[in-house]
Amino acid sequence: MSDDETSDEFAIEVLGLVTHYGERMILKGIDFDVRPSEIMVIMGGSGSGKSTLMRHLLALEAATSGSVEVLGEDIARLGTRARAELSKKIGVAFRSGALFSSLTVGENIQLPLAEHTKLDAATMAIMTRMKLEVVDLAGFEDLMPSELSGGMIKRAALARAIIMDPKILFCDEPSAGLDPVVAAQLDDLILRLRDAMQMSIVVVTHELESAFKIADRITILDEGKILKVGTVDEIKNSDNERMQNILQRRTEEEILDADEYLRRLTGITVEGSPPL
Amino acid sequence: MSDAAPRSAILRYSETVGRNSISAIEMIGHWGALMGESVFWLFAGAKMKQPVRISAVFQQMMEIGVFAIPIVALLSATIGMMLAIQGIHTLSIFGAESQVVFGISLSVVREFSALITGILVAGRSGSALAARLSTMQINQEIDALRVMGIHPVRFLVVPALIAMIVMLPALTFLSDMVALYAAGLWVSFDLGISQAAYWSQTIDALSIGDLWHGLGKAAIFAVLITLIGVVNGASVTGGAEGVGRVTTRAVVQAISAIVITDMIFAFLATR
Numbered sequence: 001m002s003d004d005e006t007s008d009e010f011a012i013e014v015l016g017l018v019t020h021y022g023e024r025m026i027l028k029g030i031d032f033d034v035r036p037s038e039i040m041v042i043m044g045g046s047g048s049g050k051s052t053l054m055r056h057l058l059a060l061e062a063a064t065s066g067s068v069e070v071l072g073e074d075i076a077r078l079g080t081r082a083r084a085e086l087s088k089k090i091g092v093a094f095r096s097g098a099l100f101s102s103l104t105v106g107e108n109i110q111l112p113l114a115e116h117t118k119l120d121a122a123t124m125a126i127m128t129r130m131k132l133e134v135v136d137l138a139g140f141e142d143l144m145p146s147e148l149s150g151g152m153i154k155r156a157a158l159a160r161a162i163i164m165d166p167k168i169l170f171c172d173e174p175s176a177g178l179d180p181v182v183a184a185q186l187d188d189l190i191l192r193l194r195d196a197m198q199m200s201i202v203v204v205t206h207e208l209e210s211a212f213k214i215a216d217r218i219t220i221l222d223e224g225k226i227l228k229v230g231t232v233d234e235i236k237n238s239d240n241e242r243m244q245n246i247l248q249r250r251t252e253e254e255i256l257d258a259d260e261y262l263r264r265l266t267g268i269t270v271e272g273s274p275p276l
Numbered sequence: 277m278s279d280a281a282p283r284s285a286i287l288r289y290s291e292t293v294g295r296n297s298i299s300a301i302e303m304i305g306h307w308g309a310l311m312g313e314s315v316f317w318l319f320a321g322a323k324m325k326q327p328v329r330i331s332a333v334f335q336q337m338m339e340i341g342v343f344a345i346p347i348v349a350l351l352s353a354t355i356g357m358m359l360a361i362q363g364i365h366t367l368s369i370f371g372a373e374s375q376v377v378f379g380i381s382l383s384v385v386r387e388f389s390a391l392i393t394g395i396l397v398a399g400r401s402g403s404a405l406a407a408r409l410s411t412m413q414i415n416q417e418i419d420a421l422r423v424m425g426i427h428p429v430r431f432l433v434v435p436a437l438i439a440m441i442v443m444l445p446a447l448t449f450l451s452d453m454v455a456l457y458a459a460g461l462w463v464s465f466d467l468g469i470s471q472a473a474y475w476s477q478t479i480d481a482l483s484i485g486d487l488w489h490g491l492g493k494a495a496i497f498a499v500l501i502t503l504i505g506v507v508n509g510a511s512v513t514g515g516a517e518g519v520g521r522v523t524t525r526a527v528v529q530a531i532s533a534i535v536i537t538d539m540i541f542a543f544l545a546t547r
Contacts, residue, residue: 058423080427081324087425098420101411112424115326170423 010069011036011168011200012057017066019052026052028224030066034168039194039201041211044221045246053221054172054204058092059083071167088116091161095173097153099145099160105132106141109160116164131159134196135189151182155189162193169193171203175210187213208247212236222246307503310429314437317430326427332435340401340436341443347400348393348447349454355388356380356455360462373467377477380459385482386545389451390490391538394497397444398530402501405436406526409509410519418510437502444498445491452490493541497534504530 014032018025027049034040044050055061056068059075068075073086099108109128113119119127125141132138135155145153154174161169171190175183187210194201205211211218211232218235220227220243227243228235238244321327363376409432412418421428460474469477508526512518 055419058419060419060422084324084326084425087423090423092420092423094416094420096415098416100417100420101415111426115424115426 010034011038011071012202013069014053014057015067015069017053017056017068018064019056019061020064026224027056027063030221030224030226032219032226032229034200034202036167036200037194037198038216039190039203039214041215041218042202042204042221043206043208043211043218044227045206047223048221049224050204050221051172054170054202057202058090058170084116088112088164089167090170091164091166091168092170093154093157093161093172093174095176097145097157099153099156101145103145104141105137105143105145105148105156108145108156109141109163112160112164127163128159131163132156134162134193135159136185151178151186154178154186158186158189158193162197162199165197166199168200168202171201171205173205174203175205175207183207183210184213190214220246303507306507310433310503310506311499313429314434317427317434318438321430321434326430328430328434328438332431333438336435336439337443339404340397340439341447344397344400344443344447345450348396348451351392351396352389352451352454353458355392356384356458356460357462359383359388359455360459360466364463364466376463376467377469377474378481380463381456381478381481382486384455384459385452385486386489387538387542389455390448390493390497391534393444393448393451393494394501394534394538395531397440397447397497398501398534399527401440402505402530403523403527405502405505406509407519407523409506410512410522413510413512414515414519433502433506436506437499440498440502441495444501445494448490448494449487452487489541489545493538496537496541500533500537501530504533 010033012032012034014030017027017030017032019027030049030053032053042050042053052061056063057070059068059070059078063076070086071089073082075083075086078086099105100111103111106125106128109131110124113124113127117124128141129138132141135158137152137155137159140148140152140156145156148156158169158171158174161171174186174190178186190201190203191214193199203211203214215232217229217231219229220235222242227246228238228240230238235243235247317324317326318328359380360376363379364373367373367376367379409418412432418428421431456478460471460478463469463474464471505526508522508529512522514521
């Protein structure tokens with residue numbers, strides 16, 4: 001199979017990925033792939049290795065062994081210039097948003113264009129406005145990130161991630177720290193982006209409801225290994241006891257989170273939950 | 277048992293000394309690597325399609341240099357006047373007050389201006405650089421730059437380094453002028469020397485070499501402040517508390533490095 005055929009089949013292909021932090025093995029031989037135009041959700045408990053896996057997919061960490069191919073390129077072997085070229089084809093929305101606090105929202109979103117293209121300022125401004133409209137933030141380009149709410153920061157980060165029309169979009173915990181309504185809006189936005197731009201999307205999340213809503217396939221990580229990869233139905237109907245325990249625990253966590261959220265909004269303590 | 281306790285204490289002390297020595301060597305290695313990377317991006321950035329942005333350099337020059345003018349001027353005037361008061365007082369013991377201009381001008385131009393400006397900029401801009409980089413590190417902004425294909429050294433460090441190398445000597449020159457002027461005011465007042473005579477004596481006392489001595493030191497301080505700020509900022513761990521820790525460490529290390537470098541400079545220049 002040629003390289004081109006490989007890149008057509010998989011947007012991302014990970015083979016035998018092993019990584020250590022000091023003496024501790026974090027990822028223990030991960031085989032993983034993402035297909036073009038697919039939404040792949042990576043789930044797992046704390047310390048399961050999902051954030052580490054994401055960092056490897058983004059070439060932010062070096063692996064002990066194994067390979068990570070993104071759009072047919074082995075990222076460990078890329079030089080500075082080739083890596084910069086590849087970076088134009090991927091977008092990342094970090095958990096914290098990672099907007100630059102010294103730049104306005106518009107300047108943040110324009111930054112990849114300003115760095116990687118020779119477009120004039122007017123064209124960049126138009127493109128920025130278009131992306132802000134996609135994420136429902138039109139008119140906010142002159143604000144500083146500190147003036148935005150949590151949900152708006154996440155959406156601005158998404159706008160920056162898609163400004164170069166990437167082939168792969170990575171979202172790290174897109175709904176973390178958001179109320180259920182805003183989280184659901186972000187899920188809808190991710191689905192809209194995939195449909196409109198036909199990009200592959202990799203989402204790391206611990207929100208079960210969100211994962212079931214947006215995923216084409218779900219990868220469940222457990223203690224540095226892949227427990228299961230499958231469609232939403234396959235995951236829901238799996239008889240793997242370990243996986244069901246993980247999923248069941250998440251459902252309970254989400255109920256508790258919702259109670260706490262309600263309590264904070266209304267001041268009413270739900271029966272069985274401790275007072276504030 | 278009685279032998280074991282002191283032996284283990286000595287062993288622990290040796291381990292600590294060894295570990296700290298390795299850390300210090302590691303840090304100097306980081307400085308060297310960072311300096312190498314900065315020089316690389318400065319000259320090869322355009323070829324790699326990642327040129328250093330002039331606007332970012334000017335922005336840093338404003339932050340580091342222009343906004344520091346009031347405090348540098350104020351402290352330089354204070355130092356100049358303090359040297360004049362102390363110089364006249366000390367030399368009067370030997371009846372040599374008339375030689376005070378010689379002492380003031382050499383002290384200011386060769387030592388005090390570069391030193392006080394370096395310490396001020398280390399406290400003001402070195403700490404800001406460490407705090408900014410460490411906050412960016414914690415907020416994943418450095419990661420964001422990397423995945424956007426923007427090299428953090430080229431984007432964040434090189435503009436600060438260029439601005440520091442230009443502005444610290446410029447501020448030092450300003451400090452020279454202000455300190456000499458303030459000293460001149462006191463000397464005129466106390467000894468009844470005219471301003472023209474004071475400036476004439478000052479120019480006679482100084483050579484171009486003295487001026488370059490101070491400005492050259494300032495350029496070296498600029499490199500030290502930037503590298504120390506960046507290395508500390510990039511090594512942050514542990515959230516907001518970590519930002520405070522690395523910022524303090526950056527200021528302490530930068531001021532220590534400035535004073536030690538100044539001493540080495542003084543030693544070498546007087547051989």
